[in-house]
Amino acid sequence: MKPHRLWIALLLATIALIFLTTPMTSRLMVRTEKEIQTLGQEKEARRVKIQQWKDDALKAEELSRTIQTYEIEKYLAPTDRNKLAEKLGPLASVALLTNFTFSLDPAVKWENDKNFPDIQGITQSHLSFEANAPHDVSLFSFLEALSHMAGRMDVQEIEIKRTNQDEISANNLHAKVSLLWLSNCEKGKNP
Numbered sequence: 001m002k003p004h005r006l007w008i009a010l011l012l013a014t015i016a017l018i019f020l021t022t023p024m025t026s027r028l029m030v031r032t033e034k035e036i037q038t039l040g041q042e043k044e045a046r047r048v049k050i051q052q053w054k055d056d057a058l059k060a061e062e063l064s065r066t067i068q069t070y071e072i073e074k075y076l077a078p079t080d081r082n083k084l085a086e087k088l089g090p091l092a093s094v095a096l097l098t099n100f101t102f103s104l105d106p107a108v109k110w111e112n113d114k115n116f117p118d119i120q121g122i123t124q125s126h127l128s129f130e131a132n133a134p135h136d137v138s139l140f141s142f143l144e145a146l147s148h149m150a151g152r153m154d155v156q157e158i159e160i161k162r163t164n165q166d167e168i169s170a171n172n173l174h175a176k177v178s179l180l181w182l183s184n185c186e187k188g189k190n191p
Contacts, residue, residue, distance in 0.1 A: 079150040079183040081107065081125070087149070092131060095142035098171060102129035110182060127153070128178045132171040136160065139175050151183030 085104055092100040107123035133139045139160065146153045157178040164172050 084149060084181075088129070091145045092129075092142060095133075095145065096138040097131035097133050097142055100129065100131040102127065104181075107183075123183055125181045125183070126156070126178065127181050128176070130174070130176050132163065133173045133175060135172060139173065139177075143177070146179070151181055154180045154182070156180050 081104065085102075088102055089100065105126040107125045110122040110124045131139070131142075143153075143155065155177065157176075159176040161174050162172065163174050
């Protein structure tokens with residue numbers, strides 16, 4: 001084979017190689033660009049998440065100056081409904097309430113979709129009770145004690161009637177009270 005034919009063959013082989021590898025190179029470039037774009041999106045998502053964490057940390061620091069740890073635990077700690085029920089009788093006795101009866105409805109998912117649609121794990125229960133009291137201070141001290149229990153107690157309805165018109169006794173007043181108890185779910189349970 002003559003040397004100039006060898007050079008022509010190498011030149012033709014190089015041209016053929018260029019034409020054959022161009023589609024493969026362009027596919028590789030497209031794939032690489034897609035990966036770069038995906039990595040860019042992931043980077044942006046991580047940047048946003050990190051910024052949210054920083055904002056949350058700043059907000060938590062700001063709130064820590066205005067809200068005490070016990071208040072956070074009161075509203076967010078999982079509650080045990082049975083323990084609440086066990087505490088009601090002794091609290092009523094301390095507040096000088098007599099003939100104390102109560103009912104605590106089963107917990108259901110908190111229905112407040114307008115303001116906080118993404119909140120999970122908050123339950124609501126209706127707590128109602130009837131009792132006799134010597135005076136209104138006893139009744140309101142019992143309600144104050146309830147307000148310090150886990151969760152949040154909102155008075156829905158209260159009816160107080162005077163029972164003894166003529167004499168002062170331990171049963172001067174009869175009260176019917178209905179409350180809405182908002183609380184966090186017990187651990188491991190979902191409403």
